[in-house]
Amino acid sequence: xxxxxxxxxxxxxxxxxxxxxxxxxxxxxxxxxxxxxxxxxxxxxxxxxxxxxxxxxxxxxxxxxxxxxxxxxxxxxxxxxxxxxxxxxxxxxxxxxxxxxxxxxxxxxxxxxxxxxxxxxxxxxxxxxxxxxxxxxxxxxxxxxxxxxxxxxxxxxxxxxxxxxxxxxxxxxxxxxxxxxxxxxxxxxxxxxxxxxxxxxxxxxxxxxxxxxxxxxxxxxxxxxxxxxxxxxxxxxxxxxxxxxxxxx
Amino acid sequence: xxxxxxxxxxxxxxxxxxxxxxxxxxxxxxxxxxxxxxxxxxxxxxxxxxxxxxxxxxxxxxxxxxxxxxxxxxxxxxxxxxxxxxxxxxxxxxxxxxxxxxxxxxxxxxxxxxxxxxxxxxxxxxxxxxxxxxxxxxxxxxxxxxxxxxxxxxxxxxxxxxxxxxxxxxxxxxxxxxxxxxxxxxxxxxxxxx
Numbered sequence: 001x002x003x004x005x006x007x008x009x010x011x012x013x014x015x016x017x018x019x020x021x022x023x024x025x026x027x028x029x030x031x032x033x034x035x036x037x038x039x040x041x042x043x044x045x046x047x048x049x050x051x052x053x054x055x056x057x058x059x060x061x062x063x064x065x066x067x068x069x070x071x072x073x074x075x076x077x078x079x080x081x082x083x084x085x086x087x088x089x090x091x092x093x094x095x096x097x098x099x100x101x102x103x104x105x106x107x108x109x110x111x112x113x114x115x116x117x118x119x120x121x122x123x124x125x126x127x128x129x130x131x132x133x134x135x136x137x138x139x140x141x142x143x144x145x146x147x148x149x150x151x152x153x154x155x156x157x158x159x160x161x162x163x164x165x166x167x168x169x170x171x172x173x174x175x176x177x178x179x180x181x182x183x184x185x186x187x188x189x190x191x192x193x194x195x196x197x198x199x200x201x202x203x204x205x206x207x208x209x210x211x212x213x214x215x216x217x218x219x220x221x222x223x224x225x226x227x228x229x230x231x232x233x234x235x236x237x238x239x240x241x242x243x244x245x246x247x248x249x
Numbered sequence: 250x251x252x253x254x255x256x257x258x259x260x261x262x263x264x265x266x267x268x269x270x271x272x273x274x275x276x277x278x279x280x281x282x283x284x285x286x287x288x289x290x291x292x293x294x295x296x297x298x299x300x301x302x303x304x305x306x307x308x309x310x311x312x313x314x315x316x317x318x319x320x321x322x323x324x325x326x327x328x329x330x331x332x333x334x335x336x337x338x339x340x341x342x343x344x345x346x347x348x349x350x351x352x353x354x355x356x357x358x359x360x361x362x363x364x365x366x367x368x369x370x371x372x373x374x375x376x377x378x379x380x381x382x383x384x385x386x387x388x389x390x391x392x393x394x395x396x397x398x399x400x401x402x403x404x405x406x407x408x409x410x411x412x413x414x415x416x417x418x419x420x421x422x423x424x425x426x427x428x429x430x431x432x433x434x435x436x437x438x439x440x441x442x443x
Contacts, residue, residue, distance in 0.1 A: 068268055072275025079276075080283060101352070101360040111283035113358050118319045119291045119413060122352060122360040130319075155368060157348030157417055159323035167318030169311065177311075178323040180348075182419040217319055221348055221365055221417075 080111040087112075091236040093131040093243055094218065099123055116167065121219065127239075129218040132165070134243040140196070140214035142170075144248035148194035148204075148216070150241035156222040157181050160241065162196055162206045165213035172207035179204050192241070216243065284357045291317055292356045295411060299330035302338050304414075304436040306428065322418065324348075325427055329412040329436030333380045340412055342434040344372040348417030353378075355410040362405050377439075378407045412436055 079087070082095075087108045089096045097112060099105040100120040113120055120128050133139050134146055152158055161178035164170055169177050184192050184204050195201040196216070198209035208214055218241055284290065294317060299305055308314050310322040320326070331338045331353075342351050349366035351374050364374055414434050416427040 064264070064268060068271040068275060071268070071272035073279060075272070076276045076279035076283075080280065101354065101358065101363075103359050103361060105359055107280045110357060110359065111280055111287075114284035114287040114290045116318055117287070117289045117291050117294055118317050119352070119354055119358060119411065121350060121415075122363040124360075125350065125363055125365045155347075159321060159417070161321035161323055163319060163321075169315050169322070171312045175311070178321045178418075180323045180418055182348075182417065182423075215319075217321065219321075219323070221350065 079108045080115060083108065083112065089236070091129075091240050092135050093133040093137070094129040094240040095131070096127055096129050097123070100128060118167065121221065126219060126221045129240055131216045131218070131243060132213070134245045136245065138245065140216065140243070141248070142198055142208040142211040142214060145195065145197040145199070145201075145246040147244045147246055148192070148196065148241045149244070150192045150194075150218075151190060151238060152181060152184075152186065152192050153220055153222065153239070156220050158218070158220045160184075160192075160194060160206075161217050161219075162208060163215050163217065164211040165215060167215065170208055170211040170214075172209065174200070174205075174207055176206055179206070194241075196243075197246075216241075291354070291358055292411065295328065296330060299328060299411075301330055301332045302436055302438040304329045304340075304412075304434050306431045309424075324415040324417050325424075325431055326416070327414040327431040327434050330409075331378055331407065331412055331436060332409050333378050333407060334409070335438065337380075337439050338378040338436065339439045340374070340376040340378065340434075340436045342374045342414050343430060344374065345430060346371075346417075346419075348415075348419075350413075350415045352413050352415075353405065353407060353410060354413065355407065361407055361410065375403065377404045379404050380406070380408060 078084075083097060087097060087099065087106050089098055097109050097120070099109050100113065101122040102124060131140070140146065148160060150160070157180065159178050159180040162170060179192075179194060184194070187193055192204065194204040194206060196206050196208050196214065198207065200207075220239075287293075298316075304327050306327040307316060307325070309325060310316075310320055316326075329340065331340070340351075340353075344351060344364060344366035346366050347368050349372075351362075351364045352360050353362040353376075355361055362376065364372060366372055414431060416431050418424070419427065
């Protein structure tokens with residue numbers, strides 16, 4: 001129907017666009033199209049036809065606007081919330097916004113952190129990885145237990161913290177919310193093994209009771225990132241923790 | 250295949266192009282406007298609670314004392330809302346160990362200066378924030394042919410923003426030391442630093 005608007009309609013024999021036809025003045029001495037219609041037995045049919053044309057035009061414009069709004073807002077939301085290869089690096093469940101808090105950050109990264117309401121560490125000195133799913137792709141949830149395993153970077157400060165879906169800390173009597181390279185217990189084989197569980201566990205246990213969906217943040221502060229000589233040379237999969245579901249209740 | 254092509258021919262190419270063009274405009278406008286129209290940016294959350302040009306040491310982060318989302322208790326933080334509209338602002342801090350960072354953010358959350366502690370030696374930071382407009386702030390001692398009475402601080406152009414000093418949590422034994430180090434950091438307006 002929008003095509004009709006562009007191309008014109010052939011109603012009545014002449015090729016006129018719809019607005020022209022609807023609002024055109026009748027020639028002197030001639031009867032207007034409404035007067036003509038009223039004088040015929042088909043006037044009811046003609047009015048119905050014009051209402052149908054108007055409704056089709058309205059529907060088409062509504063559809064056009066809906067498609068534009070959905071496509072425009074939807075694509076912007078996706079790029080700001082999830083990110084793409086233009087602005088993020090992903091490894092398994094982990095996502096890293098590569099230009100976080102940098103003066104030359106792309107607009108998606110700026111919008112992402114503005115919407116989150118956080119002040120991230122600059123990616124010039126730190127990597128801040130965020131995971132909302134386990135390594136198999138299932139959403140992290142407090143009804144499940146997860147094991148985090150990591151071979152920590154040498155000579156860099158790092159931390160692993162657990163939050164609810166919106167980045168709030170999870171209330172717990174043990175007051176455990178994060179482990180850092182200074183406070184975590186490292187296994188004899190040099191690995192960090194952490195447990196996310198609502199039930200008390202030994203070692204590096206982070207309580208998750210009652211949080212619903214979870215998000216885990218892994219931060220590494222490494223000055224050598226600025227020179228490109230540090231941990232970033234390691235294989236991506238070795239740089240981030242594995243998150244393995246151990247069971248759900 | 251012919252059916253699909255026949256179906257596709259029903260679409261007006263001009264309309265499809267117009268839709269994509271309108272979508273692209275909306276996409277770009279939304280993305281660029283998002284930092285300004287976001288409901289609760291970090292600046293919106295922190296600015297009402299901070300006094301201008303004063304370093305404030307925040308209490309240990311916990312569920313009831315979490316000033317920002319995703320701010321973990323792996324660090325203690327001290328923050329200063331700097332404002333150079335009325336003159337220069339001096340910031341001093343020490344970064345004694347790896348994990349310590351000092352970051353200056355502008356109102357949109359972009360870092361305009363960042364420094365991190367090193368493993369081999371403490372890093373002393375002395376910054377002088379100057380307005381980012383063309384205001385004449387006077388000649389420097391060097392320009393006047395005199396020796397500066399003290400070591401020149403690093404000058405950073407900035408108008409309004411947040412200075413965030415982070416001290417990593419190194420365990421219970423170090424908390425008092427870290428808090429004392431955070432308390433020594435300063436952020437103050439200076440009339441003349443010559």
